[in-house]
Amino acid sequence: MSRVAVFPGSFDPMTNAHLDVARRASALFDRLVIGVLSNPRKSPLFSVEERIGQIRAAVADFGANVEVVGFDGLTVDFARTNGAGFIVRGLRAVSDFEAELQMAHTNRKLQPGVDTVFLMSALDFGYLSSSLAKEVAQFGGEIADMVPPPVADALRARFAAPG
Ligand code: PNS
Numbered sequence: 001m002s003r004v005a006v007f008p009g010s011f012d013p014m015t016n017a018h019l020d021v022a023r024r025a026s027a028l029f030d031r032l033v034i035g036v037l038s039n040p041r042k043s044p045l046f047s048v049e050e051r052i053g054q055i056r057a058a059v060a061d062f063g064a065n066v067e068v069v070g071f072d073g074l075t076v077d078f079a080r081t082n083g084a085g086f087i088v089r090g091l092r093a094v095s096d097f098e099a100e101l102q103m104a105h106t107n108r109k110l111q112p113g114v115d116t117v118f119l120m121s122a123l124d125f126g127y128l129s130s131s132l133a134k135e136v137a138q139f140g141g142e143i144a145d146m147v148p149p150p151v152a153d154a155l156r157a158r159f160a161a162p163g
Pocket residue numbers: 008009010011037073074075076102103106107
């Protein structure tokens with residue numbers, strides 16, 4: 001029986017913390033589908049297509065069992081469409097726990113056959129978030145250690161001074 005997991009997120013943009021979770025999950029599951037949430041209400045910095053492109057470039061060497069797609073609607077429906085029995089999420093710190101617990105219980109209520117699996121983010125990335133990386137990039141700070149190279153390039157281009 002093949003074990004399929006989805007790794008859903010906003011990924012606006014993907015950070016090294018997300019990438020680390022994706023890498024480890026890709027070794028745990030036969031197939032890992034990274035799902036980029038299309039949520040216009042969040043007014044993201046990057047379009048879903050841009051985020052998918054950045055993530056595909058970042059995971060290019062992970063192996064053929066990793067896919068990157070966009071999705072909207074419920075994560076449990078996204079999981080079902082992909083034949084996934086697991087939802088992967090990363091936990092950076094205790095502060096993440098409450099919201100993640102609520103999401104995991106909600107998803108389990110909606111779809112009891114789908115379990116959420118948490119991976120602890122690597123210690124080095126415990127402080128990292130997409131918003132923090134965007135803020136640092138916006139004001140010209142160094143982001144090389146925070147995000148994968150394709151994302152760093154995209155952030156620099158997005159915040160490059162005009163002219
Ligand atoms: O990267 P994020 O923003 O922490 O990811 C949050 C995400 C996309 C996992 C969450 O917002 C989500 O699952 N959205 C889809 C809608 C849904 O299924 N809601 C009910 C479960 S809480």
